[in-house]
Amino acid sequence: MKQLSDNIWYVGVNDRDKERFECLWPLPYGVSYNSYLVTGDRTALIDTVDSRFFPQFLAEVRAVLGNRPVDYLVINHMEPDHSGSIALVRSVWPDVCLVGNKKTLAMVQGYxxxxxPVLEVGEGSTLELGGPALQFTLTPMVHWPETMMTLETGSMTLFSGDAFGCFGSLDGGVLDTELPLQHYWTEMVRYYSNIVGKYGQQVQMALRKLGGTQLGMVCSTHGPVWTEHIAQVVDVYNRLSLYEGRPGATLVFGSMYGNTALMAESVAEGLVQGGVKDFTMHKLSRTDLSYLIADAFTYKGLLLGAPTYNNGLYPLMQEYVNELQGRLLKNRLVGCFGSFTWAGQAVRRLQEFATQPGMELVGQPVEMKQGFTAETAAQCRQLGLDMAHRLTEEA
Ligand SMILES: Cc1cc2nc3c(=O)[nH]c(=O)nc-3n(C[C@H](O)[C@H](O)[C@H](O)COP(=O)(O)O)c2cc1C
Ligand SMILES: [Fe+2]
Ligand SMILES: [Fe+2]
Known part of the structure; x- marks a missing residue:
């Protein structure tokens, strides 16, 4: 428990056990499930925590409230990492009024x-707590249909749900001013790209709704409470949801027996010769998809290489491309290369990805039959150089 202002408290928990968020995305730094308590003449909890942490959560809330009951439970988001303790909260405080929009309340019933008692709220509805007051904004598909944000209008504290959130437990503090922030910025890109990435347009709509609101504090459901870095956090979410990439590149390749890997090395040499310093290089079978997705959202340049496999694309590359397409990634410069032994498919498939609307094919795709030659090496270096030149134009 930590007091954030006269009448706002942090009552969330750290999860240091879960290995993969949603059983998909690795959590090397853990994750926090943030819940907040607003206290006036009446009390309101904003979201709950994963039900496995309910005993700790209950203790945190009781440490603030003592014998006072929770009067309202505001439900900004129904994903079970936040909604999981709703029934348990009701079992402790049977009269608690559940506050949500129409879609939320239907899901609460269903789950x-x-x-x-429930209170249905809509866009702009307010709830007076006798002192602090809450106002609700609907932000559908950030990243579920029922998602909304809650503003405490006295202190201009925004309870933003998953928006502005990031992976990483809160180690010894809660506020951005008391935590070493470095890894949260990279974990924010990974959280955004992995979880919210498909919904850039809806995030933009939410940002427009918030536009002009002078916020004092941003309380997301994951990661630090933002006070001094609000503009920076909003900027990160703005650029990611616009699918803007930095003028660097990520080179992602697959290789079973090392031939396509040699191509990748030459492409990287070309990039470096062309002066690109801001780039990452990943072998698909070594780096978790989560980080590869994050890098595709980070960089403007995407260099993809893979062998042909069963008359298709090497499966890990197919999965990667599917995940990027599924997230509607766009505004990318794409270069491709690949290999085959008897009938090539990989490069053709990668080229299809690189020529979709919103993508720009850079350089000549390089296709290698069987072994690596000096000629292939030169073509690959040229591909890296072409990407470097195109990125220089973007910088
Ligand atoms: C299971 C398997 C399936 C393959 N399927 C095809 C194929 O359908 N067409 C083809 O031309 N080559 C096929 N190949 C050959 C690979 O494309 C070739 O081994 C690869 O280009 C070598 O690159 P690498 O050394 O980077 O793995 C296949 C190879 C394996 C191991
Ligand atoms: Fe969520
Ligand atoms: Fe969440």
Whole structure:
């Protein structure tokens, strides 16, 4: 428990056990499930935590409230990392009024069989707590249909749900001013690209709704509470949701027996010769997809290389391309290369990806039959150089 202002408290928990968020995305730094308590004449909890942490959560809330009950539970988001303790909260405080929009309340009924007392709120609705007051903004598909944000209008504190969130537990502090922030910035890109990435347009709509609101504090459901870095956090979410990439590159390749790997080395040499210093290089079978997706969202340049496999694309590359397409990634410069032994497919498939609307094919795709030659090496270096030149124009 930590007091954030006269009447706002942090009552969230750290999860240092879960290996993969949503059983998909690695959590090397853990994750926090943030919940907040707003206290006036009446009390309101904003979201809950994963049900495995309910005993700790209950202790945190009781440490603030003592014998006072929770009067309202505001549900900004129904993903079970936040909604999981709703029924348990009701079992402790049976009269707690559940606050949500129409879609939320239907989901609460469906998941947890919870009905009245509820308070249905819509865009701009307010809830007076006797002192602090809450105002609600609907932000559908950031990243579920029912998602909304709650503003405490006295202190201009925004409870933003998953928006502005990041992976990483809160180690010894809660505020951005008291934590070493470095890894949260990279974990923010990974959280955004992995979880929210498909919904750039909806994030943009939410940002437009918030536009002009002078925020004092941003309380997301994951990661630090933002006070001094609000503009920076909003800027990160703005650029990511516009699918803007930095003028660097990520080179992602697959290789079973090392031939396509030799191509990748030559492409990287070309990039470096062309003066690109801001780039990453990953072998698909070594780096988790989560980081590869994050780098595709980070960089403007995408260099993809893979062998042909069963008359198709090497499976790990197919999965990667599917994940990028599924997230509607666009505004990217794409170079491609690949290999085959008897009938090539990989380069053709990568080229299809590189020529979709919103993508620009850079350089000549390089296709290698069987062994690596000096000629292939030169073509690959040229591909890296072409990408470097195109990136220089973007910088
Ligand atoms: C299981 C398997 C399936 C393959 N399927 C094809 C194929 O359909 N067409 C083809 O031309 N080459 C095929 N190949 C050959 C590979 O494309 C070739 O080994 C590869 O280009 C070598 O690159 P690498 O050394 O980077 O793995 C296949 C190879 C394996 C191991
Ligand atoms: Fe979520
Ligand atoms: Fe979440």
């Amino acid at each position: 947890y069989g919870q009905a009245a």
